[in-house]
Amino acid sequence: EAQVTQNPRYLITVTGKKLTVTCSQNMNHEYMSWYRQDPGLGLRQIYYSMNVEVTDKGDVPEGYKVSRKEKRNFPLILESPSPNQTSLYFCASSLREAPTDTQYFGPGTRLTVL
Amino acid sequence: AQTVTQSQPEMSVQEAETVTLSCTYDTSESDYYLFWYKQPPSRQMILVIRQEAYKQQNATENRFSVNFQKAAKSFSLKISDSQLGDAAMYFCAYDDYAGGTSYGKLTFGQGTILTVHP
Numbered sequence: 001e002a003q004v005t006q007n008p009r010y011l012i013t014v015t016g017k018k019l020t021v022t023c024s025q026n027m028n029h030e031y032m033s034w035y036r037q038d039p040g041l042g043l044r045q046i047y048y049s050m051n052v053e054v055t056d057k058g059d060v061p062e063g064y065k066v067s068r069k070e071k072r073n074f075p076l077i078l079e080s081p082s083p084n085q086t087s088l089y090f091c092a093s094s095l096r097e098a099p100t101d102t103q104y105f106g107p108g109t110r111l112t113v114l
Numbered sequence: 115a116q117t118v119t120q121s122q123p124e125m126s127v128q129e130a131e132t133v134t135l136s137c138t139y140d141t142s143e144s145d146y147y148l149f150w151y152k153q154p155p156s157r158q159m160i161l162v163i164r165q166e167a168y169k170q171q172n173a174t175e176n177r178f179s180v181n182f183q184k185a186a187k188s189f190s191l192k193i194s195d196s197q198l199g200d201a202a203m204y205f206c207a208y209d210d211y212a213g214g215t216s217y218g219k220l221t222f223g224q225g226t227i228l229t230v231h232p
């Protein structure tokens with residue numbers, strides 16, 4: 001089954017404790033992206049990657065890191081989490097080919113930073 | 115920068131009735147995609163419908179259709195014969211593309227919570 005998976009689905013942590021949220025897709029998509037969802041703000045892009053070893057900042061990259069060593073994986077790293085990073089996080093992937101280009105989303109990761 | 119605005123934080127509809135969700139966007143580009151995503155309580159983001167800006171014909175998917183007004187930069191979603199399973203948060207989203215390849219960044223609106231009454 002074609003899908004984007006994220007782990008963990010739920011995470012409660014404390015300020016300053018490094019964490020990684022994994023993202024994996026099995027559709028051989030070139031493009032992967034991370035978004036955060038906050039009430040009243042919709043989803044905002046954190047980082048994106050157009051291919052292996054190619055990453056760039058989105059709209060809200062502060063406090064986050066990413067890496068793309070393999071095509072299928074795109075982990076999100078919070079080296080020193082803070083309470084303002086409490087949010088719902090989504091990973092997404094797509095082929096980036098018109099006219100069928102559509103982003104497929106993972107199930108989301110609910111992060112709470114105390 | 116592109117912006118997407120959903121001015122209706124909440125909407126409600128009776129089962130079997132029709133409801134329209136509004137979305138406006140701001141862009142200086144001529145080629146782009148527009149989407150409506152549904153987010154049920156499970157939080158999964160589900161693509162409802164997409165519209166390519168170069169197409170004048172409004173997209174339809176079963177009970178879902180859009181009213182795309184390019185000059186007005188308006189992209190509303192109409193849900194006909196509403197069902198209880200349509201209850202969800204709905205997001206409007208915008209995606210640039212050039213030369214047939216998407217940049218891949220979605221810009222989302224704030225979302226509209228749709229309640230369906232039996």
